[in-house]
Amino acid sequence: MEFDISMPKCWRRETKGHKFCPGCGHGLVLKALGLAIDELQIQDRVVFGCDIGCSLLAYDFFNVDTMQTHHGRTTPVITGIKRARPDRIGIAYMGDGGGYAIGSQHLVNAAARNERITAILVNNTVYGMTGGQMAPTTLPGMKTETSPYGREISQTGYPTQGPEMVAAITREGAYVARGTVGKLSQLKNMIKKALETQIAGTGFSFVEALSTCPTNWSTNAKDTWSFLEDEMTKYFKVGELKVPAKEE
Amino acid sequence: MDLKSNSYTIEGEKAYFTLFPTLCKGCGLCMEKCPVKVIEWSDKLGVYGTPAVQVKEDSKCTGCKICELVCPDCAITITPKRKAK
Structure with a gap:
């Protein structure tokens, strides 16, 4: 009996296996996005833009129009x-x-202007591609390449809580949520709602996905899951922060 | 390269477990997420020369598809037997 690869339809098969590291959460976020695109049947209408960093490795990931830009642009x-x-x-x-x-100014201003686009942000607490330096989202006390004694809050401030910030500056009609690759079905539903918000044209939609980086965390599979599900979710609360009001 | 080359299928009591070594990078995320802990390292090698995974023989695999869902590379396909017929 022949069994087929269980892959979202909009994924571009000839570029797989993809270029992300073993255990990278990007594959999971893009799987959730692919499943959401498949369910909404919008593959022929999607324009996908990826940023610099590990996320740029998604430039040939989907069978949709794609472009790659730099530094939050x-x-x-x-x-x-x-x-x-x-x-x-x-x-x-x-x-x-x-x-x-x-590129935070772009995110902040797009959210403030309530642009009718969907932004998906992958949060793995480090700069992955450049070798695991401290990022705005690095947890307090977490050791990285540039914080070898652990992140010192008194010097570097607290980690950025993006969805909370975006939820505060967007208008009614926006959709803001934080998901995690540990709960993929929930993440897929969040991305689907974000895309539906854009299709309805009510406002900006933003989903942050908590993700894994075993390469730079230097963790095995067990510790990767426990860091994602126990440590990160303590500081970054998973859930929907802003949902458009349902039409009567 | 054909993505399906060297794929192997293990028949369990309730489901077929198929692995595609051209996609498996050996990260092990599926082993930790398996609720009945029936996934183990295989003698076959994945795309990076690291061990791929397989289900244990005579396993209690329930065909829940959690490993299929959490695989970032889509290297696992679970086919429940009632659907395969």
Whole structure:
């Protein structure tokens, strides 16, 4: 008997296996996104933009129109495409470095303007591609390449809580949520709701996905899951922060 | 390269477990998430030369598909027997 690969339909098969490290959460976030695109049947309308960092390795991931930009600029580029072609569905895909550090002004202003796009941000608490340096989302006391004694809160401040920030500055009609790759079905439903918010045109939609980085955390599979599900979710609370009001 | 080359299927009591070594990177996330702990390292090698995974023989695999869902590389396919017929 022949068994087929269980892969989302919109994934581009000829580029698999993908370029992410073993155990990387990007594959899972992109699987959730792929399943959401399949369920909504919007593959022919999606424009996918990826950022610099590990997220750029998704440039050939889907069978959809894709572009790659630098340093958080994926948000304004997708905004421009959405304004020029309102019938398209724009997805800005970035990491925590691109979204919260070097390109945070783009995320903040797109959210404040309530742009009709979907932003998906992958939070793995480190800069993955450059070798595991401290990121805005690094947990207090967490050891990284540039914080070898653990992150010192008195010097570097507290980790960025992106969805809380975006929820505070967006208007009614926006969708803001934080999911985790440990609960993939929930994450898929969040991304699906975010895309539905964009299709309905009520406002900005933002999903942060807590993700894994075994390479830079230097963890085995067991510790990878426990760091994601026990340590990270203590500081980054999973759930929906802002949901558009249902039409009567 | 054909993604399905060298794939192997293990028949369990309730489901077929199929692994595609061209996709498996040997991260082990599936082993930890398996609720009945029936996934183990295989003698076959994955795409990076690390061990791939398999289900234990005469296993109690329930066909819950959690390993299929948490595999970042889509290297596992679970086919419940009632569907395969």
